[in-house]
Amino acid sequence: MPHSLLFVHLSEMFFRQVSGYFFRISLFIRKNELNGSKLNNTIKKMKKTINYFPVVLLVAFALLTLFLSSSVLFNWFGIREKEGNYVLFVVWANFVSSLLYLFAAYGFLKRMKMTFNILSLSALILIMAFVGLFIHINSGGLYETKTIGAMIFRISITLAFVVLAYFKFIRNEKNN
16 A cells, blocks of 8 residues: 555544544543532543643654655665655655644644744745646656645645644633
8 A cells, every 4th residue: 555545544533533532531521410519620630631632642643654655765665666756855854844744743742833933834834835736737746646745734734733733732722
């Protein structure tokens, strides 16, 4: 299975598992009629879990992207030959973005405002690479069609993290 499809498949499985986990937590709170103090403790634990959720998700996304892009760049495990017609600057954009995701995860963990800027930079890099990909395609360059879908997915996830960072750090700071 090419690494882009593997990435999409693993990401979908991960998101399904995580969303199922949070759904079960909400059902637990609804089903169990706890007294006030136990409910408050449960809510505090949930808030703590929810605060770490973007960090875990971003680290998983970063490490997966780092592995997949670096395996093509440095030809680990012979993946470069299996990839077919990859576009080198798109792979480099993904590699740089994966490193930025790790810094952003640290920013989420430490509740730093710079997280928004780092994720915005990553989104900008990916969008520029996406535009470059279309220029490459229109000039007759070789590419895999799955690259377009993978880039849309990666840009969407990055923009979702940008919005989350905005509401978590920038907007909250303006309201205080």
